[in-house]
Amino acid sequence: MIYKSKSNFQNHPFHLVSPSPWPLFTSLSLFILTTATVLFMHGFQGFQYLVALAVFNVIYVMALWFRDVISEGTYLGNHTNAVQKGLNLGVGLFIISEVFFFLAIFWAFFHSAISPSVELGAQWPPLGIQAVNPFELPLLNTILLLSSGVTITYAHHSLIQGNRKGALYGTVVTIILAVIFTFFQGVEYSVSSFTISDSVYGSCFYFGTGFHGLHVIIGTAFLAVGLWRLAAYHLTDHHHLGYESGILYWHFVDVVWLFLYISVYYWGY
């Protein structure tokens, strides 16, 4: 290679990102979302509309940001092996932070449930709380989520082995199972005899299952983006970091459910 053309190439594998408005926009959207949510929860009138607008804003800015990342990774070739290593590490650290988020929720649950206070009659569930029977819908939901772990693993291995059809179908079935799970959780919530304001039992129950449900919805969206990129030929058998991150996230959500099922639903029944 002659010296002149050599200067057109970078002599390192890293991705030096170009200026982007999305970090600032994300920060502003999240700030508005937090502020609006706090004001709404303190009973300020009309703030539910700002909360809805802010949620839309956050999702919209995230979509624009991820669109840029997809362009950089898929079309501009910025995601070298070294860059993928860093992205993978970032995803891993993010999931570890999520583990600690749920650890705090479980701490709140066990703090209240292991030694129920005398205000609750020193019993768990407290008098008057009709806890959900763990062998009805929650057991079915456990089976659904465990099955979704199987189907997503099938899809993943299909992709690695170059079996496009298997990857597509496996992901589709996983998403269907995920949607059914979310639907059944909605059913469970709507027929439940207690609310989030019914003692610390209700608070802990909806705190844990609610945030898990939110994560299921996010994980479903994550996998759906992976499915779309699979269908759009973005992914190859050796370069599919976003898809693999979605799978890792899905497994995390699955494991959180197992802990919820064992401790909140079964042990706390």
Add this chain to the structure above:
Amino acid sequence: MGAIPEADPDEVLETKPFKFVTGYDARFPQQNQTKHCWQNYVDYYKCTTAKGEDFRPCKQFYHAFRSLCPKAWTDRWDGQREAGNFPVHLDK
């Protein structure tokens, strides 16, 4: 349950200096005796609900919770029992 002898009405009663001190209960080994107090309060009212106020062995629970519980707590629980929102079924 074996018969508990009733107090003999003709027996001459002698008042002795007496201070009830609740002993150690292995169910409540902690420094914090909140639940020790609570359990005796619950047991007393379960006992009298099942056996009647005159059933003398119930007095053990009475002395225990009276010595362990702050009065403000038992006043609140008395109020809850009267209002029907005490968080334990005392008849079960």
